[in-house]
Amino acid sequence: xxxxxxxxxxxxxxxxxxxxxxxxxxxxxxxxxxxxxxxxxxxxxxxxxxxxxxxxxxxxxxxxxxxxxxxxxxxxxxxxxxxxxxxxxxxxxxxxxxxxxxxxxxxxxxxxxxxxxxxxxxxxxxxxxxxxxxxxxxxxxxxxxxxxxxxxxxxxxxxxxxxxxxxxxxxxxxxxxxxxxxxxxxxxxxxxxxxxxxxxxxxxxxxxxxxxxxxxxxxxxxxxxxxxxxxxxxxxxxxxxxxxxxxxxxxxxxxxxxxxxxxxxxxxxxxxxxxxxxxxxxxxxxxxxxxxxxxxxxxxxxxxxxxxxxxxxxxxxxxxxxxxxxxxxxxxxxxxxxxxxxxxxxxxxxxxxxxx
Numbered sequence: 001x002x003x004x005x006x007x008x009x010x011x012x013x014x015x016x017x018x019x020x021x022x023x024x025x026x027x028x029x030x031x032x033x034x035x036x037x038x039x040x041x042x043x044x045x046x047x048x049x050x051x052x053x054x055x056x057x058x059x060x061x062x063x064x065x066x067x068x069x070x071x072x073x074x075x076x077x078x079x080x081x082x083x084x085x086x087x088x089x090x091x092x093x094x095x096x097x098x099x100x101x102x103x104x105x106x107x108x109x110x111x112x113x114x115x116x117x118x119x120x121x122x123x124x125x126x127x128x129x130x131x132x133x134x135x136x137x138x139x140x141x142x143x144x145x146x147x148x149x150x151x152x153x154x155x156x157x158x159x160x161x162x163x164x165x166x167x168x169x170x171x172x173x174x175x176x177x178x179x180x181x182x183x184x185x186x187x188x189x190x191x192x193x194x195x196x197x198x199x200x201x202x203x204x205x206x207x208x209x210x211x212x213x214x215x216x217x218x219x220x221x222x223x224x225x226x227x228x229x230x231x232x233x234x235x236x237x238x239x240x241x242x243x244x245x246x247x248x249x250x251x252x253x254x255x256x257x258x259x260x261x262x263x264x265x266x267x268x269x270x271x272x273x274x275x276x277x278x279x280x281x282x283x284x285x286x287x288x289x290x291x292x293x294x295x296x297x298x299x300x301x302x303x304x305x306x307x308x309x310x311x312x313x314x315x316x317x318x319x320x321x322x323x324x325x326x327x328x329x330x331x332x333x334x335x336x337x338x339x340x341x342x343x344x345x346x347x348x349x350x351x352x353x354x355x356x
Contacts, residue, residue: 006040017229074096076088099143177189189209194224
């Protein structure tokens with residue numbers, strides 16, 4: 001594998017800097033923005049394996065890939081092997097070109113249903129699910145990947161054992177977040193376990209957790225020997241981090257922060273795509289978190305966020321954002337550097353009702 005490209009099945013990706021699946025965040029407009037700004041690969045929000053929820057508006061939005069760049073990767077979540085296999089077929093019929101199995105989500109709402117990272121506590125079931133999904137996807141030539149944590153708790157770090165079994169089941173790529181389920185998003189990610197997984201299997205391994213700058217991405221790749229890095233929270237309000245990391249890994253040079261005028265244009269276009277997917281009522285409300293992430297460390301950002309959260313009309317919200325960034329551009333030429341920003345809200349604080 002070269003230093004700049006990455007392969008999953010028949011798909012050759014542009015680089016080895018990936019956008020992580022985040023419930024309530026990585027919808028189609030956000031994924032397309034991340035790809036535009038340098039992510040070599042982006043995975044969807046998790047889609048439930050509960051068939052009775054497939055007809056809901058939430059699931060139909062998550063299964064909508066209109067205009068999305070290949071490869072289209074869909075993450076599925078559940079606790080029953082047969083249902084997960086059916087979910088894989090359902091999403092492949094709707095355009096999924098890669099299926100990713102969720103065994104990494106630490107959210108209580110998910111783990112209380114024994115899905116997500118809770119599956120790591122039941123190794124036979126975890127393996128049964130992997131085998132069933134691979135069998136369902138194989139006839140269509142669709143590769144299956146899997147995202148997990150280092151283990152359930154400090155005394156149950158079983159990622160290495162599971163990695164070997166998942167590889168044997170036909171999983172074609174593993175992503176490992178460097179925390180246990182017990183940690184949630186507290187403390188710091190550890191990379192020794194990811195390195196051990198990489199040393200154990202021959203399939204590609206992706207390192208995830210606390211990758212928040214170009215320098216950190218290079219450090220994590222060096223420490224783990226991983227084939228790629230996956231970025232989640234650090235991309236919230238800063239989607240151009242993907243091109244910054246990809247450029248640094250390829251050249252060793254740091255890109256200058258983007259111009260305020262470019263960010264204004266990108267965010268306004270993102271909002272238009274967001275409103276088109278969610279409609280007026282939901283669009284104005286679900287856009288608030290994205291706007292809040294963009295402005296959290298900017299001059300007057302908190303005051304603007306408070307005012308913006310009271311707006312209940314898409315056109316008024318769009319115009320407020322346009323005006324704020326227009327005024328900001330008169331004060332400063334470029335956005336703050338990465339070191340000046342605070343990380344986004346932990347993924348488990350994001351609303352997800354796939355298992356409601």
